[in-house]
Amino acid sequence: MAEGLPPQYDPGTVERKWYAFWEEHQFFHADPASGKPPYSIVIPPPNITGILHLGHVLNNTIQDVLIRFKRMQGYETLWMPGTDHAGIATHVVVERMLAERGIDREEIGRERFVEEVWRWREQYGGTIIRQLKELGCSCDWKRERFTMDEGLSRSVLTVFIALFEKKMIYRGNRIIHWCPRCNTALSNEESVPRDEQGSLWRIRYPLADGTGGISIATTRPETMLGDVAVAVHPEDERHAHLVGKRVSLPLTDRSVPIIADAELVDQAFGTGVVKVTPAHDFNDFILGNKHDLPQIVIMDEDGTMNEAAGPAYRGLDRFECRRRVVKDLEDLGLLEGIEGHVHAVRHCQRCDSVLEPRLSRQWFLKTRPLARRLLRALEEDRIPGITPEHWEKTYRHWLENIEDWCLSRQLWWGHRIPVWYCASCGSAHAGIEAPGQCGRCGHGVLHQDEDVLDTWFSSALWPFSTMGWPERTAELRTFYPTSTLVTGHDILFFWVVRMMMMGYEFMDDRPFDDVYLTSLVRDIKGRKLSKSLGNSPDPLEVMDTYGADALRYAMMLIAPHGQDLLYSNEQVEVGRNFANKMWNAARLVLMHQKPPESGLPVSENLWDRWILSRLDRTVEQATRSLEQYAFHETALLLYDFFWHDFCDWYLEAIKQRLYDETDAASADHARRTALLVLEQTLRLFHPFMPFITEEIWQQLRPCLDDRDAEPAGIVVAPWPESRPARVRADAEEDIRYVQELIGAIRGVRADFRVHPTQEMAVHCRVADPRLIEVLSGQARAVQSLARCTLAFVDGDEARPAGCASGVLRDMEFYIPLSGLIDLEIETVRLSRERTRVEQELEKVRKRLSNGQFVQKAPADVVEKEKDKQNNYEDMIGRLNRNLEMICAG
Ligand SMILES: [Zn+2]
Ligand SMILES: [Zn+2]
Structure with missing residues (x-):
């Protein structure tokens, strides 16, 4: 079975294949009428001039992790995507492009210039969207919006006119910040x-x-x-x-x-x-x-x-x-x-x-009344929860000191201010369409205001304009307020606060339940990423080299709560190595599968009970920490479970059972348990590493008991449920004991340089009969994991000469070394080693007793020396014990 997994994992092919599959089956498309509980996120719309950078990768990976997690949990998930027209940024880019062709903006005039921008947008504006797909983002692309599309433009004008009529928007001669370059x-x-x-x-x-x-x-x-x-x-x-x-x-x-x-x-x-x-x-x-x-x-x-x-x-x-x-x-x-x-x-x-x-005539929005509303909501605790929490103080301070928002920009690209001035009496009229005549004097010639609105005006409406406002759509009814907003803290004021103002004003409700503010991505030395420093890797190249899953998973691993991320490609290598580990483990598990048969009794094998118990704890913890936005902790928890518990211990421990033809039931239990754990673990990993988990899951699907009842892809498979009944504290305790014993035996092998293929005889002196039973039951596992035989000896049996020995809780054990190593040579080697370490220790002690050094050297250097001292002291202690052991008797 499952000859399908090739020996090497090739992310490129797999990623393309499954993204197309997900899109084809419309797994990302939200249905407001499904009746499932809603979970929604609006994407911070990237600029149409944008190119994917590591900040986007962090931000969008987090959103995708949340959306995929909630989708698997059975929510109707909507991740609303789109782009921002980015007023000045785009204006500048197109102006420069035209200049390269020898065309002057002023010469061709407003209308043609705006046409050129639309043409530019058609050609290049979708770049970032394609790149987000490569990252694996599961947005509802059928609903993709643009801040200047017809619907959103209508929302923008509707809001402007409403605020104008409420006299919240006014035109005034005010002093404003003026950029003489951007004009x-x-x-x-x-x-x-x-x-x-x-x-x-x-x-x-x-x-x-x-x-x-x-x-x-x-x-x-x-x-x-x-x-x-x-x-x-x-x-x-x-x-x-x-x-x-x-x-x-x-x-x-x-x-x-x-x-x-x-x-x-x-x-x-x-x-x-x-x-x-x-x-x-x-x-x-x-x-x-x-x-x-x-x-x-x-x-x-x-x-x-x-x-x-x-x-x-x-x-x-x-x-x-x-x-x-x-x-x-x-x-x-x-x-x-x-x-x-x-x-x-x-x-x-x-x-x-x-x-x-500069003093100039501009349009302003009175923000104080809007801010007061948010402050009131803050008092009533109805504002979105902000993670990390310390931002709430900044937010409050800003609201208390807010000034009127200068809305007008002297640009051509953007939402043109919907105000017309009468050529005769000069009165101003706001409206979606140009008025046929002046409402005051009846004159027929009116001119539209030349300015456009600040880009952030349209983005402030994003959570409801994208869902069809001012119509009362099914999307708004189901998905507003949205659930979580994930964005950089640098745009808390530009964007987040303004969305809240507009949300309360026009939807009478907050735009999102939670705000998660992401940290900055820096290089490994803590410097800001910048092109001029050459420390700003192109995420597309990184994905080409290591795979999108590796990059996503690495970002989550290095994203401790509220701290800057220190990025390096080596971290992504960790992600890739992990993907390879997962691949190899899956190959091993699948290699042993047979066509499924039902009715296999519950396994009473200690290792099987242990791994299921560990799985259950992992499910419970992963679910809880994802719900608390603890991405780093979840990624680490899953890493440890998969790499250490599952691969290092469980798969190693069951190897001999899988090959043992004399005990078919045990072999069946081993392969079925391994399959079950792998399958559930893939689900836990899916939000982090969507591609490789889908590929492996599709391969193991035919081996599942009720494969016909399984969903079409892991992308829509249910999130694992924790089953407290599977938690077996006794099994965990017993296996911990076995692991400690194996660790101690491996330590002896390393200390005395016993060749890995040489079998050792471990003599255990245990009083507790239950423990003897547990260990005897594990003799074969210990044999294969530590290459040794276990024997139980009585309390008064004499220990032969030349033994390594140790104490583990209430058990003593010894391992005869004669025959395994040359005791004389080993004694000389250990003595020499002790002399060498003693010399090193002496040097460190000298340095640390030098008052000048301790006072003048940087604290971390001194700290390092102290660490060394402790280390050497420990080593000498161990060498002494080992020497005593083999010389004794
Ligand atoms: Zn400027
Ligand atoms: Zn008039």
Whole structure:
């Protein structure tokens, strides 16, 4: 039977074959009407520009493990897949591609550009989806969505209009983060602060009445060209008397007032005087509004200075302008000093350019009312549970300090803002379609807003828009709220919190029950993976070399809860070796199978009872730890069970039974138990290693008792149930004893270098008659596992000379060595070895008694030396005992 498993496991062929099989049978397709309990996950939609990286591998393997686990547990599982249109990212990629063909975006215009993006998407946008399939992801591909497809676009516009009509969305002149390279506004979260070494320039502004001057300090001197006031603290003794006077603004022909503000001026910072530039600074914007000051925009959208900066600076790049302003001030004798200054500079999340705070007219969403709702849910404990838990604090802090969300982006690729302006009266009208005429004045010409929505606006609706909202679909009824969201902690705010806001607002319920935040993947030295460091392996190449199962399983093995993953290809080798181990074990088990026959009585063999008991505990623990999102622990638990209990012990212990023709019943029990354990273990492994488990399972299917009743694939086979009746503590205890004895015998063989093929005679002195019975029952197993015979001796029987001996709990044993080894040579060897170790020990002791070394060497080096010392001391103890043993008698 089962000649089907070739000697070598070839992941490539097997993976392609079974993925096609699963898709063909629609095992991944969810049926909202099945009546089974629902379990659903929405995929964090990868960007259409995305290419599979190890972060995706981690994140999607976890989702697939959960979905496959729940599918086997009998849930109706929906893993909703799709991609994100990724506004700026895609815009930049297509712009660059067109530039390579000599085409300028501005020249071809909006409509053609957007056509080009769609064409690009058709050609390349599916790459990441194909790669997810190679990884084995069991998404419901028939339901694949795209944030710009027709249905989702309708959801986006519906939400926008609803919020617009509730006056939650407004258009305002506000200061926002602006990327001069991407030429667009960004949200707070898209502007990344980074501490940088800059300078603090101290500049003197002369008083307009010629009676002196006042010093200000700034990190961005070029913005002084847009100053509209100078502010001091009203209680600052140095400056309070100047309030009400004016200063002549250097390098311009303007004078500006000196104002007082107790709230927004910090006396202690710099000179205690702040320049006020409302159009180019967040604080100054607030200050300006409060004191009703004008706003002067001195910079164009691309970061060059405009007319308002004055003729000397117009057309200069912002940084060039900074140099010129500093030089001109120096020439005028108004530069009082420069100090080094470390401060946070904000960078574009997409292109890393230094951002400019900029006054501009944008669309905003009032987020405070939405955040309040989430905070209330937090109090009522109705928010999703976050794993790891420590994130909850961050989440709360963010909600309490949230600012309005800048929704508009000056791009062409994305959901165009559904607002039309009347060419005559200027009024704004929101609607899915262009209005035929102005609702206020009846004019027939209206123009749509030029901007598009922030990409995260559509992703915020993902859990319900993908299920057909605003229609009340069967999918929404069955699968919303979704069960678990698995995503990186870096997008907790960008995405997770916004989904929650929109979920409560439009579905009146949370979008998911649980959030599992994944860790970062780093290299083995703990460094971030990056192309420039060359430490960022391509997962597709890794899968080609080792197989998708090996990569998936390795990722789960190295993913301890809440800690960064330290990845290396060697870890994937562990995964591959494990797959090979599984393959070889399956070959051995299948080789011995015969056509199934029913009615085999329950085996009373100790090893059979033991492995079934171990299996049952493993099922119980694996189920519990998967339910607690303990992926690493589950992967490790299964590894230990399969490799050690099943392969190292059980399969080795039953070998002689399988070949023994004199005891057919025992052979039958052995092969049937091995098959049962293998079959159940494959199910436990299936979520982690879907391909190899399917391949082996299909091969062993014909050997199963009720093979006709079995499902078409392990992918839909029921998850093993733990049967407490199979747990046999006595059998586990007895086998543990046997294992310890075998371990001790193997230790003697290694210590005295007895050749592996030489049989040893082990004499046991045991008082407990039950133990004698257990061990006698295991004589054959011990014989084959440790290559020795067991004999039981009386308490007063004399021990011959030249024996190795040992004590195991309440048993003594000895093994005569004469005849097996040359006792004289062995005595010399052991003595020499003892001398060598003693010398090593002496060196270590010297090092550790050297106060200088202990104080100055790094702690881990000292620790290592101490470990060595302990080790050597142990070795000497063992060598002494062994020498005593063979010299005695
Ligand atoms: Zn940028
Ligand atoms: Zn009008």
